[in-house]
Amino acid sequence: MSVRVxxxxxxxxxxxxLATLLEVQPGIEVVxxxxxxxxxxxxxxxxxxDVALMDLRMPVLDGIAxxxxxxxxxxxxxxxxxxxxxxxxxxFAALRAGAVGYLLKDVSSTRLVEALVAAKxxxxxxxPSVAAKVVARVAQLPEEPRTRxxxxxxALSERELEVVRxxxxxxxxxxxxxxxxxxxxxxxxxxxxxxxxxxxxxxxxAALRARELGLF
Numbered sequence: 001m002s003v004r005v006x007x008x009x010x011x012x013x014x015x016x017x018l019a020t021l022l023e024v025q026p027g028i029e030v031v032x033x034x035x036x037x038x039x040x041x042x043x044x045x046x047x048x049x050d051v052a053l054m055d056l057r058m059p060v061l062d063g064i065a066x067x068x069x070x071x072x073x074x075x076x077x078x079x080x081x082x083x084x085x086x087x088x089x090x091x092f093a094a095l096r097a098g099a100v101g102y103l104l105k106d107v108s109s110t111r112l113v114e115a116l117v118a119a120k121x122x123x124x125x126x127x128p129s130v131a132a133k134v135v136a137r138v139a140q141l142p143e144e145p146r147t148r149x150x151x152x153x154x155a156l157s158e159r160e161l162e163v164v165r166x167x168x169x170x171x172x173x174x175x176x177x178x179x180x181x182x183x184x185x186x187x188x189x190x191x192x193x194x195x196x197x198x199x200x201x202x203x204x205x206a207a208l209r210a211r212e213l214g215l216f
Contacts, residue, residue: 002029003120006049008040008066009033009082010058014105018053025113037066044074050120054099056083056090064090064097071098078119082107091130100202101125114172124204128170154197156215163190164198165216168207 005028009015015033022028031047034040038061040052052070056063067079081094081102094102100119103112104127115125156164159180166176173191177184195201198209210216 002027003051003116004029004031004047004049005116006031006040006043006047006052006077007033008035008037008052008058008063009055010035011055021109022113022116025109028113028116037061037063037069040066041069041073044070044077048074049077051078051080051116053082053116054079056081056085056094064093067094067097067099078122080115080119080125082112086127086129102130103127104129110174111172114174122202124202125172126170126204130170156194156197160190160194160197161215163187164194164206164210167191167194167203168210168216 005022007015007018007022007030009018012035015035019030019033022030031049032043034043036058037054040054041061043049044052052066054063054067058066061069063081063083067081070077070079079097079099081099082105083090083102084105086102086104091102100122101115101124103115103125107115107127118125162180163176166179171179173184173187176182176191177187180187182190191203195203195206198206200206200209
């Protein structure tokens, strides 16, 4: 089943180029385009895309406000931020608003397609530089108020530890497979096992949980 995508960006030329790029990708269907967040919210109600590929800095209604509204009004639509900027304010505002991922516009087409597929499944997808910011922010949290993490019921294997360290750096399954000389399907199974053992729902939570446990 294809991933239905709504492209949201105030630059018409970029929207058109991105739509042209995505429409030739197997498993991706571009169902519409929006020039601002307000239009995106309306189109999501009408078109029901799986993923809204959302720019952040737009007129009328910016991407962060639009993401917040979509989470409240159209919770079935996953928002994947796609922007030029990766400063801390934008990153954490987008994630707090409900974006399931954050990518920069210099991302490769292969990585973007992988991110769209993952976003449809509700998985978190972060640019490596963004993943590093998230982990760094957690490391800055005060120790005292945090409860001591419970140990894992089932320990991660050495291979699973290698996988969780790489996904914490924001690598995709394909990149992990290449780094570890494994089949992509094997990596997918390892990631599923890691999420299960860490008792988390997505890759970002896995990275944070692993850090809390001192696994890297």
